[in-house]
Amino acid sequence: MSRQGDFLIYCVEKYKTAKKLTGRQVAELFSCYGIWDYIYSCFEALHTTGENYIIDDIDSLIKENGGSGKK
Secondary structure: OOHHHHHHHHHHHHHHHHHOOOHHHHHHHHHHOOHHHHHHHOHHHHOOOOHHHHHHHHHHHHHHOOOOOOO
């Protein structure tokens, strides 16, 4: 698997744990709000940040796109 693919999985697992969601719920949320593309396109910058930053960044993107960011 590519480094980007590994990082996508890492982000899903960290977000899933932080928000107490299932993998399916995270996948649907990421698809609905374009998070997959964002993580992939910003891989070089994001993979150098910490777990809390990534979770907060994802929440911010969801909020910007009309979601609550909190489940």
